[in-house]
Amino acid sequence: MKQRVELTWLSQAEVVSFVDGLGEPAYRGRQIFAALQHRRLRSFDQMTDLPKEFRARLNEVARASSLKIESHYISSDGTRRYLMKTHDGLPVETVYIPEEHRDTICFSSQSGCPLQCTFCLTAQLGLLRSLTSGEIIEQVLIALNDAYGVGVRPPRGTNLVGMGAGEPFLNFDALLNALRIMADPSGLYIVPNRVTISTAGIVPRILDLANVPDRPHLAISLAAPTDELRNELVPINKRWPLEELLKACKVFEQTLKPGERFTFEYVMLAGVNDSEQHARQLANLLNRHGLKTKVNLIPHNPAEPLPYQPSTDETVARFKSILESKGVHTYVRRPRGRDIFAACGQLAARQETLNTCKEITSAGVPN
Numbered sequence: 001m002k003q004r005v006e007l008t009w010l011s012q013a014e015v016v017s018f019v020d021g022l023g024e025p026a027y028r029g030r031q032i033f034a035a036l037q038h039r040r041l042r043s044f045d046q047m048t049d050l051p052k053e054f055r056a057r058l059n060e061v062a063r064a065s066s067l068k069i070e071s072h073y074i075s076s077d078g079t080r081r082y083l084m085k086t087h088d089g090l091p092v093e094t095v096y097i098p099e100e101h102r103d104t105i106c107f108s109s110q111s112g113c114p115l116q117c118t119f120c121l122t123a124q125l126g127l128l129r130s131l132t133s134g135e136i137i138e139q140v141l142i143a144l145n146d147a148y149g150v151g152v153r154p155p156r157g158t159n160l161v162g163m164g165a166g167e168p169f170l171n172f173d174a175l176l177n178a179l180r181i182m183a184d185p186s187g188l189y190i191v192p193n194r195v196t197i198s199t200a201g202i203v204p205r206i207l208d209l210a211n212v213p214d215r216p217h218l219a220i221s222l223a224a225p226t227d228e229l230r231n232e233l234v235p236i237n238k239r240w241p242l243e244e245l246l247k248a249c250k251v252f253e254q255t256l257k258p259g260e261r262f263t264f265e266y267v268m269l270a271g272v273n274d275s276e277q278h279a280r281q282l283a284n285l286l287n288r289h290g291l292k293t294k295v296n297l298i299p300h301n302p303a304e305p306l307p308y309q310p311s312t313d314e315t316v317a318r319f320k321s322i323l324e325s326k327g328v329h330t331y332v333r334r335p336r337g338r339d340i341f342a343a344c345g346q347l348a349a350r351q352e353t354l355n356t357c358k359e360i361t362s363a364g365v366p367n
């Protein structure tokens with residue numbers, strides 16, 4: 001049997017050309033694109049404004065969705081975590097974080113992750129596979145439908161962060177394609193300026209992103225101020241050590257437009273990378289490379305098999321004040337959704353670790 005065409009990862013022009021191949025006029029393509037990306041419908045049967053025979057034909061040759069929700073969890077702080085499955089049975093996790101003036105959806109770019117950062121639970125899954133553009137977009141559609149109802153316009157703006165499972169820069173083309181489709185005003189209309197992509201430091205892709213005209217914001221996960229320590233915590237550092245990474249960051253920084261954000265993320269691991277000396281080394285490193293970017297300190301989110309504990313509030317405050325005394329703007333990120341293992345580094349589809357969580361079965365969840 002011929003494979004059905006996934007329509008969620010096609011641009012509006014591509015959907016138009018797809019329906020043209022079925023002998024249908026262009027407006028039908030625009031209608032379908034809006035139904036998928038703006039009305040957030042997840043099946044052709046819901047598109048009752050299309051003729052019945054055409055819907056039947058679409059069901060034969062195309063698919064309107066492929067991800068399924070397995071379960072979801074709601075944190076006491078309102079954060080929602082979704083465990084989804086791809087058509088081939090692989091886990092995909094997405095987190096929806098409501099804030100006063102906006103919502104943030106943290107999406108995954110891969111199922112599992114090939115990088116072996118020692119403080120991240122996802123690393124323990126290894127790489128299952130990279131996600132398609134459609135699977136990236138569907139995470140956003142599903143989270144918005146669940147939070148507000150199918151097709152209901154979110155009352156606040158939506159920001160996206162590519163900080164879920166996986167290394168986004170090892171799935172670069174699919175990611176950029178997904179961002180282009182999500183930016184379409186007749187679809188989700190989430191523009192790159194509302195998106196931040198986080199990388200552990202895939203240097204060639206940082207340089208590529210510097211040349212992308214409509215690009216998302218960039219965050220670099222540093223985690224250590226010396227090669228010795230970073231080789232251990234973020235082993236991809238052996239491939240692209242700090243000197244190369246920060247040179248690429250400098251090239252990127254020189255292409256920043258007014259108002260564009262560029263940050264370093266630094267996970268704080270008690271007794272490992274949080275000493276006063278580490279703070280001084282970090283400030284000196286950034287200053288030596290002439291980088292004016294800000295640093296986000298992320299308290300480590302513990303998870304059962306990981307051998308780390310979060311730094312104390314006092315240690316984090318001290319670390320921040322040393323960085324600031326050396327002219328480095330520093331913010332402390334507040335962990336969200338820790339009680340449902342939704343925080344950074346905790347996404348590993350481990351249902352058995354979640355039995356203490358308030359679980360809501362997939363029944364009744366708009367899919």
Ligand code: SAH
Pocket residue numbers: 115119120121162163164165166167168198199200220221222223265266267298299300301302344345346
């Ligand atoms: N691979 C990409 C994106 C996924 S990780 C990257 O490395 O940036 C997203 C962020 O979560 C990174 O900044 C990472 O350092 C952080 N992180 C991973 N595990 C964590 C944990 N257990 N606690 C806190 N932050 C963690």
